[in-house]
């Protein structure tokens with residue numbers, strides 16, 4: 331039935347494991363609630379969304395997503411060394427942590443802490459998985475219509491209307 335396949339405007343639940351080219355597992359929903367996303371709203375990387383389009387509940391998937399349809403290519407010159415003092419003293423920073431700066435247009439620009447020295451912090455505007463081929467494997471476990479509110483927000487609201495913003 332067409333109405334029960336992953337398509338724009340549906341909230342799709344999946345179980346998945348994300349493995350890198352070298353076999354390193356970097357993310358998995360195993361042992362947790364399934365991951366929910368709103369199809370067609372760029373909640374997930376383009377290559378995975380494309381692979382899931384048209385799948386029904388219980389359908390398994392396995393896809394290799396090239397960086398262009400994943401987290402992009404690694405760009406040189408996206409690293410910046412900034413003073414530790416830029417971060418408020420009560421903000422505990424750690425390597426790998428994601429933060430956001432305000433761009434010139436007022437939009438948040440995510441960056442990651444790459445290195446911490448005594449007074450200098452190296453930040454990187456590349457996603458940590460930029461340049462990686464992403465191997466997703468898993469199974470579709472649920473598909474439902476998105477609510478009006480979810481469509482407006484561009485993301486699913488979990489069981490009980492859980493809201494994280």
Ligand code: ZN
Nearest residue numbers: 483485487493
């Ligand atoms: Zn919302």
